Amino acid sequence: MSTIDPATFPPPEAIETLDFEAILVEIMADAQSRFDAAGIAYDVGGLETDPVKIVAEAAAYREMLLRARVNDAVRANLLAFARGADLDHLAAFYDAVRLPDEGDERFRLRTLLAVQGRSTGGTEPRYRAVALGASLRVADAAVYRVGTTPQIEIAVVAADNNGVADAGLLALVSEAIENAAVRMVNDTIRVIAAVTDTIDVAARIWLLPDAAGSLVAALPAALRADWAAEGGLGFDLTREWLLARLMKTGVQRVEILAPAETVVVLPGRAVALGAVDLTMMGRDR
Incomplete structure (x- = not known):
């Protein structure tokens, strides 16, 4: 779902x-x-x-x-627009409580998951909401069943430690999930660290005649910020996505060299950007 x-x-x-x-x-x-x-x-x-x-x-x-x-x-009074204390009061109706120092967007996501996961069963949104509510160190979590067995795996991505969830963080999530009010009695749940694949990116960049020469130097940081905001568990790294994010104002043309093809990401895995090598090829009209 x-x-x-x-x-x-x-x-x-x-x-x-x-x-x-x-x-x-x-x-x-x-x-x-x-x-x-x-x-x-x-x-x-x-x-x-x-x-x-x-x-x-x-x-x-x-x-x-x-x-x-x-x-x-x-x-x-609308979950999509409420901010600050207004969001706190609105979320309380769905039994969602803000974590200390939790930002509006993360709290809004948890509240949406709580709404979607309100069921007599242990749904994927509910387990994901509980995992995110265990700690602000949880950047994201993927919930999926292994084959046709009752075993469920929850793969956790950390907001720090280069995305790798350590034993302490996994223990926090596991404790929250194993709560009797959360876990379905017939579910066997294993909380694991999500596997992160590091993918290098390389591209050739042509600028418009009047674009600042410093633009190319700023593109790697902007690309990493976009990936941090939009990527995540199960999010494929496509050449089209890279092309769209590198085509900033002032860029005339982009040629993606690496990856050579779309990097397909399976459940429980995520992609981290490795080296970002952007070569300035000159200016074009």
């Missing part, structure tokens, strides 16, 4: 797109209709010095602030 991704949902209809000028037009039209009904000739609304226009602008601004506050209240 895949994790729910709120980013794929359409924008909430309850959150209004604010437009100061549109609000002002509505207020001025209302004022005009009231003047007309009272038989008052009013035709100076286009003047910036018109007192009615000045008051209408102030009213439009205050109305926009009020509508923005309504938008904020809606966001505070």
